[in-house]
Amino acid sequence: MPSVEIRPGVHWIGLNDRTTDLFEGIWPISDRGVTYNSYLVADEKNVLIDLTKGFKTDEYFERIEEIVPVSRIDYLVINHMEPDHTGAIRTLQRIPRRLTILATAKAKEMLEAFYGVTENVRVVADGEELPLGKRTLKFFHAPFVHWPETMVTYDAADRILFSCDAFGGYGALPGAIFDDQCAELPVYEREALRYYVNIVAKFSGPTLKAIEKLSGLPIDIIAPSHGLVWRRDPGRIVELYRKWALLAQGGGEAGVTLVYGSMYGNTEKMMNAVAHGISRAGVPVEIFDAARVHPSHILPALWIYRGVMVGAPTYEGTLFPPVAHLIDMASLKRIVNKKAAIFGSFGWSRGGMAAFQEKAAALKWDVAEVLEFRGSPTADLLKKGEEFGERFAASLRTP
Numbered sequence: 001m002p003s004v005e006i007r008p009g010v011h012w013i014g015l016n017d018r019t020t021d022l023f024e025g026i027w028p029i030s031d032r033g034v035t036y037n038s039y040l041v042a043d044e045k046n047v048l049i050d051l052t053k054g055f056k057t058d059e060y061f062e063r064i065e066e067i068v069p070v071s072r073i074d075y076l077v078i079n080h081m082e083p084d085h086t087g088a089i090r091t092l093q094r095i096p097r098r099l100t101i102l103a104t105a106k107a108k109e110m111l112e113a114f115y116g117v118t119e120n121v122r123v124v125a126d127g128e129e130l131p132l133g134k135r136t137l138k139f140f141h142a143p144f145v146h147w148p149e150t151m152v153t154y155d156a157a158d159r160i161l162f163s164c165d166a167f168g169g170y171g172a173l174p175g176a177i178f179d180d181q182c183a184e185l186p187v188y189e190r191e192a193l194r195y196y197v198n199i200v201a202k203f204s205g206p207t208l209k210a211i212e213k214l215s216g217l218p219i220d221i222i223a224p225s226h227g228l229v230w231r232r233d234p235g236r237i238v239e240l241y242r243k244w245a246l247l248a249q250g251g252g253e254a255g256v257t258l259v260y261g262s263m264y265g266n267t268e269k270m271m272n273a274v275a276h277g278i279s280r281a282g283v284p285v286e287i288f289d290a291a292r293v294h295p296s297h298i299l300p301a302l303w304i305y306r307g308v309m310v311g312a313p314t315y316e317g318t319l320f321p322p323v324a325h326l327i328d329m330a331s332l333k334r335i336v337n338k339k340a341a342i343f344g345s346f347g348w349s350r351g352g353m354a355a356f357q358e359k360a361a362a363l364k365w366d367v368a369e370v371l372e373f374r375g376s377p378t379a380d381l382l383k384k385g386e387e388f389g390e391r392f393a394a395s396l397r398t399p
Helices: 057-065 105-115 185-214 234-249 266-280 295-304 321-332 352-362 379-395
Strands: 004-007 010-012 015-017 034-036 039-041 047-049 075-077 100-103 121-123 129-131 136-141 151-155 160-164 221-224 253-260 285-289 305-311 339-346 366-374
Touching: 004 221, 100 105, 105 121, 136 185, 151 185, 185 234, 185 295, 221 234, 234 295, 253 266, 253 295, 253 321, 266 285, 266 305, 266 339, 266 379, 285 295, 295 305, 295 321, 305 321, 305 379, 321 352, 339 352, 339 379, 352 366, 366 379
Parallel strands: 047 075, 075 100, 100 121, 160 221, 253 285, 253 305, 305 339, 339 366
Antiparallel strands: 004 010, 010 039, 015 034, 039 047, 129 136, 136 151, 151 160
């Protein structure tokens, strides 16, 4: 893609990445990819706002040169230090230019630690302004959205918020960068939810504080570091982030995330019966095999729905490892205060149910019922499983 003009003098110069398998080395993105959004503000003074990951640097600098010679860049704004935002700095440092780097105090420390950059770095205060000519940029610190050094940049003339990781999402751009040009907007909103839960969820408190802090700004465009640029309805992504951040306290929609694992099919048989019972109650359910579906895709459902139904056999005296790992990831992301139930098979030893209840207690999950059986479920047990699922789902209709 070539550079894209967002407003006269303001350009998107980012990169699509459809080849990286794991974002942050953890989260699968091979299906839809991701963007590294960078922006160039051309005025009497020329400013880069964030860089990109350190790949395709030829393509990246060609986009800059379409607008202004790289040697005429006056400022580089570092909103966030993660290498997917700053990786191209090593190449930039090798190009003769007159350039001042603007960052928070913590980002200045990290620049030295990550890249050995110490010269021409200027710390900007919260609320500080930078006149460029026709427009002025203003910087707002947004610590822990989602690293402690993070800030956002606001262009008051064009009412653009360069929001860094806030309001971002997974998904390479489909030939157009704006929300109003995206034919698959619901897909990108779903990928924004997955991004939020994978990356930002643990920092929901600071996210709400940042939303409140910025609420008085007139904003026509939100330009994040990943995903779509929101110009038709920038309030849409803000409200989605607000909604998701509020779920950090627990609760959620009346629905069920059914997570299961099965060694030889016995727990899976019961899962199908339980799922049938849940569906009879008319409550939405999303079903995931923890051994085959990456936690990245399961965590959003856990975040959104109030109910968690777990199916897991006992494995060597404890909880089936893929299910245990998923719950550990839920703990890492602080998915708390849910209503839960568990079912599963055991063979020569119990232990799985007790191990689950210990993990659930740490997450403040209210475990409503347990259904445990030995070996393969009988027809009578499967009928009880249907009733078990229906009963649990019906209980979610009231908070």
